[in-house]
Amino acid sequence: MIRSKRPWRRFKLPLVSNSLLKTLRAKVRRITCLLERKYGVPYRKGRGDPIEILIQTILSQNTNDRNRDRAYQRLKTQFPHWEDVLRARTRTVIQAIRPGGLAEQKARRIKETLRWIKNREGEMSLAFLKKMDSDEIKKAIGDLKGIGPKTVHCLLLFGMGREAFPVDTHILRVGKRLGFIPERMSAEKAHQWMVPLIPNKKSLSLHLNLIRFGREICKAKSPQCEICFLSRECIFSYQSNFQISPLP
Ligand code: SF4
Numbered sequence: 365m366i367r368s369k370r371p372w373r374r375f376k377l378p379l380v381s382n383s384l385l386k387t388l389r390a391k392v393r394r395i396t397c398l399l400e401r402k403y404g405v406p407y408r409k410g411r412g413d414p415i416e417i418l419i420q421t422i423l424s425q426n427t428n429d430r431n432r433d434r435a436y437q438r439l440k441t442q443f444p445h446w447e448d449v450l451r452a453r454t455r456t457v458i459q460a461i462r463p464g465g466l467a468e469q470k471a472r473r474i475k476e477t478l479r480w481i482k483n484r485e486g487e488m489s490l491a492f493l494k495k496m497d498s499d500e501i502k503k504a505i506g507d508l509k510g511i512g513p514k515t516v517h518c519l520l521l522f523g524m525g526r527e528a529f530p531v532d533t534h535i536l537r538v539g540k541r542l543g544f545i546p547e548r549m550s551a552e553k554a555h556q557w558m559v560p561l562i563p564n565k566k567s568l569s570l571h572l573n574l575i576r577f578g579r580e581i582c583k584a585k586s587p588q589c590e591i592c593f594l595s596r597e598c599i600f601s602y603q604s605n606f607q608i609s610p611l612p
Pocket of ligand 1: 541542581582583587588589590592593594595598599600
């Protein structure tokens with residue numbers, strides 16, 4: 365089993381006063397409500413297979429959804445069972461997932477992850493995680509090389525129906541513009557930062573709606589500020605490039 369050189373750890377986050385924490389919680393609650401009013405309340409269409417979620421999230425690193433889906437489809441077409449991936453030569457797996465980018469690195473991670481699963485319980489199943497609480501799962505899976513907080517939070521949220529909040533590139537950008545994630549914070553740290561801010565049982569709703577908002581309105585290069593329904597919460601004025609944040 366290959367373990368990360370930087371095993372799952374808790375980051376040192378900026379200190380915030382109780383009153384600022386309260387302000388941020390209220391802000392995130394208002395944003396969650398406004399997003400639900402506009403986009404509706406997303407619901408779970410059943411739980412995905414945890415191994416599928418894990419592999420898809422590895423494939424999604426540094427690429428867009430379209431390329432990830434192409435790479436995943438090719439992988440599943442060529443190797444219908446996860447054991448097949450494990451038995452295959454690494455270069456064949458690399459060829460299969462090439463459209464997702466970073467194919468050499470991802471192929472190695474996928475094979476190492478599948479080998480770890482198989483060796484741990486003697487079968488290709490993550491069913492053993494059901495008995496663990498979320499912190500134990502973060503430690504068990506998050507210590508694997510190449511598996512970061514986003515992958516683990518995706519597994520918890522989409523593969524296991526737990527409360528967890530993956531921070532992707534859209535959420536990081538929008539969270540900073542709306543002022544609930546500090547300007548210089550990394551996505552890795554933001555996973556831990558967001559834990560006390562998510563309204564109860566709203567992680568799925570906030571995660572999916574913020575991504576939609578980031579894709580449709582608060583785009584990276586050309587945010588549609590003139591039609592933005594969250595502008596009152598925004599600390600970022602794109603035109604004047606003027607930012608004020610109460611965050612450390
Ligand atoms: S006002 Fe503009 S920058 Fe602010 S959240 Fe809305 S789209 Fe994004």
